[in-house]
Amino acid sequence: MSEPTIESILQEKRSFPPSLEFSQKAHVKSLEDYQQLYDQAQANPQKFWADLAQQELHWFQKWDQVMDWQPPFAKWFVGGKINISYNCLDRHLTTWRRNKAALIWEGEPGDSRTLTYAQLHREVSQMANVFKQLGVQKGDRVGIYMPMIPEAAIAMLACARIGAAHTVVFGGFSSEALKDRLVDAAAKLVVTADGGWRKDAIVPLKEQVDKSLANNGAPTVENVLVVERTKQGIQMEPGRDHWWHDLQAGASADCPAEPMDAEDLLFILYTSGTTGKPKGVVHTTGGYNLYTHMTLKWAFDIQDTDVYWCTADVGWITGHSYIVYGPLSNGATTLMYEGAPRASNPGCFWDVVEKYGVNIFYTAPTAIRAFIKMGEEHPNARNLSSLRLLGTVGEPINPEAWMWYHRVIGGERCPIVDTWWQTETGGFMITPLPGATPTKPGSATRPFPGIIADVVDLEGNPVADNQGGYLVVKHPWPGMLRTVYGNPERFRRTYWEHIPPKDGQYLYFAGDGARKDEDGYFWVMGRVDDVINVAGHRLGTMEVESALVSHPAVAEAAVVGKPDEVKGEEVCAFVTLEGSYSASEELKQDLKQHVVKEIGAIARPGEIRFTEAMPKTRSGKIMRRLLRNLASGQEVAGDTSTLEDRSVLDKLRGGS
Ligand code: WT7
16 A cells, blocks of 8 residues: 555654755745744734735735634635736736746647736636626636636636636536536536547547536526637537637727625635535635735745646646646746646656746646656656756655655755645645755645644544544634535534534544644544545545446445555445346446446546445444455454444455
């Protein structure tokens, strides 16, 4: 298993202090500076964030109240007026950054494009005017289902500019998953492309949109705006579908940014939870803008001369916060890449680093482990000397992968910033500040200034150093989710009631297990709920189970994570069949394909095991712990006395 075990992290004693050269030029230059910021923020969080909001962002109107905390509902910068598109674009135009590269795009079959701040501002303003022309108004929701092309970022910023909320749906999700999200958000417009490039093939995005909208599937959607990318020929429905290039040609580039209330909805992003239906995580404008801005500035030490590349897709929170909003708010140059490393082009990432002289590179442990497998000859054959900082996110990084990243990609000179955070947190929560924090392989180190994190038991009591417990956050922060879209009760239940509040002290429950060492460093162990992490993508086991039982052959399904060397975990499904069906290799393939159709390729089970019965307790609850043991090929451990029918276990062991 490649994820860190308790034993391996307790043995991990290596520590890597920042080099003097790095520290001297960094925004935060020493551990003392970090500690000072941290202490200030802890002593007076409202003053800390208000001072930064004043210094770092443009406001049309200042707030009346920094924070309004009616647990578990927080508001930040109440009464303030702001526009994140203005902060990402307009304010840079009156400076030398006007003609600086804002977005560098490397497309898949060799295309590329660079947009300066002035050019990006122009395109965003035009698209915002097109949205208005298509009837989108402040407060409406817009679905974005796009490949990794500049227009994905342009569409997000265009929404923000006119005060419409976006809901970006990852282009790898199926038409079913897209439909569910469009319905839940009641989207009025969908922005998509004819197709996108994914590992040498075209993903037919527009065709998927057509499927979602067929038979009045998402009745609130009035229009579809289509960007031409792959030119493979698609159906356009008259009156509903419009080509972006046609409407852009007649669109004015004058569209002043709408002053938004700091707490106005900026976006909804769906993420998996412990129940079948993904939840719409709600982020608002002012606090999110400040939080993504500050975290990128200090944790990635972004400088004006940097070319910064985050390899995530804009369909995930990492793309929202750290390809689009954080970098552009800082006036940085952000790079967007349409491709993905694959057998036919194992060196493509390193070609991009060399071609653009990338200075800051941010990726996921699963990618790093895939690179290790592909062999270090690929990075070694490229000039990676421009790199000065490396980042990682999405899952715990095993120390071996960390050391490889450090040595082969970082040339032993680049600090590694391991950022722990979530869709819900908006931005980095536990992370080194690279000029200040000595790093330890496998640890996300210490909380960002202003973040009061701890490891506690289920009563909310802090556990001793190096004891396992639950990762919690004790004070609201500007980038936190505000609610679950349309479901405040689910928000309360999921995040604030696992650990019952005591004396008015509410703890944000992250759903991760962790431990804190004697230096106050956090070691995140992984999810403690029914969420699994496949190649850095979050999946609810119930979500996959619902997809499986929607197949006529399936009577019952139980899904667990199975350790995988590269992906961290993969989906392993135990399935019992309806009487008239019998187990076959063909049915296995059919079920896998069914999950792809219902959710998307990221949820495709790596393994399906047919079984006659599930191990259940006397009260009928499936004992997933036993299934996890079986999936990972371990002996069934722990107490099995509650198991109703013990013969089930033997049958499962022998199961195919
Ligand atoms: C879950 C959140 C935040 C962007 C990517 C994923 C896991 C994330 C780390 C890390 C250990 C990590 C956690 C978390 N996770 N970063 N540096 N070390 N685990 O966002 O899809 O909302 O998933 O990813 O389990 O809860 P997400």
